[in-house]
Structure formats: C-alpha cells, structure tokens
Amino acid sequence: MSKPMYSVAGLVKYIKGSLDHDMNLQSILVKGEVSNFTNHRSGHWYFSLKDNKAKISCVMFSSYACRCKMLLKEGMKVIVSASVSMYEASGTTQLYVTAVQQDGLGDLFLQLEEVKNRMRLEGCFDEARKKPLPAYPMNIAIITAKTGAAVQDILTTISRRWPICEVSVYPSLVQGISATKNLIENLEKADAMKHDVILLARGGGAIEDLWCFNEEALARAILKCETPVVTGVGHETDTTLVDYVSDARAPTPTAAAELITPNIEEVKSSLSDIRVRMIQDMRQLYMEKKHQLVQIKENRYLKDPMSYIMKEQMTLAMHVQS
DSSP: OOOOOOOHHHHHHHHHHHHHTOGGGSSEEEEEEEEEEEEOTTSOEEEEEEOSSOEEEEEEOHHHHTTOOSOOOTTOEEEEEEEEEEETTTTEEEEEEEEEEESOSHHHHHHHHHHHHHHHHTTTTOGGGOOOOOSSOSEEEEEEOSSSHHHHHHHHHHHHHOTTSEEEEEEOOOSSTTHHHHHHHHHHHHHHTTOSEEEEEEOOOOTTTTGGGGOHHHHHHHHHOSSOEEEEESSTTOOOHHHHHSSEEOSSHHHHHHHHSOOHHHHHHHHHHHHHHHHHHHHHHHHHHHHHHHHHHTOHHHHOHHHHHHHHHHHHHHHHHO
16 A cells, blocks of 8 residues: 655645644643743734743734733743644644733742842932922822723822822823833833822732832833832732832822822911911011110110210310310
C-alpha cells in the first residue's frame, strides 16, 4: 500500500483541521508564565506561555484584549482560556487566547517590594520632600474615572465643604493595561495647568484592579509634579505605591476630598472671630492714641506757642548782653 504524499500546505492544513476539530483542545485552561509579551499597535497581544519544561506561543486578538482588565507583565503567572490551533503561514502551533486571569499575586508583590525598597533608599518617601497642601485651594484638579461612585463622592464632598473653589475633572482609566499611561498623561496635564492641588483617586476593588497604582512609572510621575498631589485609592486597608510618594494620602476618595478642602462654615466662623478681635484691637488702639493726643494737647507750648518763642528770645538776649 503506497504512502500518502502531502504538499506542505496540505499537511499544515490537515494538522490545523485535526487540532480545530479535537474538542479536547478547544476552550481549555492553560497555566503558565508570561514571556516575550508584545502589545501590538493593532491592539493584538502576542506572548509566550512557559513553564520549566516547555513553551507555547499565544495570541490574543484585540477584540478580547480590550476586555482584559489585568495588566500583563513579563514573568506574570497566569491562567488563560484558549483553544489550540495552527498558524498556517509559519506552521506554528499556538494558543488563541480569549481571557486571562492571574494565577496568584505572589511574584507581583515581590516585584513591588523590590521597587519600594529601591525608591525608599533613593529618598522618594521622605517627609522632607513632600510639598505642603494649600490651606484654601481655589483651583482643584481631580484625576479619576469619569463615572462611578468615587467621582460623585468627591464632587459632593467638595461642594458641601468648599463650594467657592473651581474644580477640574480629568477623566482617566483607573484599571487595565492602558491605565498607567493614561493616568500619567492626565497627571502631566493637570500639573501644567498650575492647579492649587491635584487629587488622584479611585474607588475600592480587588487588588489586581488597583495594580496600576503600584506602577513605578506612575509613582515617579507624581514625584516630578510641581503641584501638591493627594492620593485616595481604594478602601481604608488598601495602600499602593502612589500613597508613599504623594504629598498626602487619605484612606478613601471621600476622605481625600475632605483632606484638601477646609470647611466653609468653620472658615466663616473663624473670619467672624477675627473680625471681632480686629474691631476690639482697633478700638483699643484708638483709645490709646486718643489718650496720647490729649497729653500732647496739654503741653504748654502747644497751648501757647508764643511762650516758647519768648523763652528763646530771652536766652538770645542774655547771650548778646554777655
């Protein structure tokens, strides 16, 4: 019996068909470590998934990548939902990924600790380099998501406590692959506009959702700002890298809004007290000056200026006679 003969294209097509029709290789979960990650300008993601014995190529098309809420990084351990197939042009077997989830945050936390230790040694967290917050900010910048509870809570708090200030909102991505870049861009814009203070905030969420606030690039962008930056990220128990480098940190977005604004009713009360004290002081000064004026008016030379002239004339005459 003669053996079948295939063209290269025919053989690759046959292998691809066999892979595509094998239900054991469709909609599977694969665990491994991300390697050689590329975020292509088309929006597609290309990377490899590896363990200590093997490696396989992966592609995640833009329609799936844009829905991914986690930040893929080199060395990250992940679990992907994928199907096995073959890219005919190169004859490469690869995974076509539709979703990614993190397989533990251990490595990311180790990387974060390394960054924190390095920045601490550089003096990035020192209190001496932190800028003071303005007592009465009249122009506030808010960098956060354009919708959601966080921005509404911040605006409501500022409106209640300090309604006379101007507020500018810079809508930003606060999670996902593009969040860090977008936050840095808005931070630079706000700093260039010379606001009195910048509030960088995000509501609570899972630690992976907050991870963009642990990025070194964002932390260093805060360090470069000439404008004081206050952070309010997550819940009270959440602390991210940006909290260490900001000029002040609050446990929640609402608390951050309270931190940067005085209470207008307290300010009015304080101004009223100052007004009363100023009136009292002016009255006291007036009485003192009035008393001094009375004493001056009692001076005999002011009452009778000619007596001063006569005294001097007599002195002069005595000098002439002598």
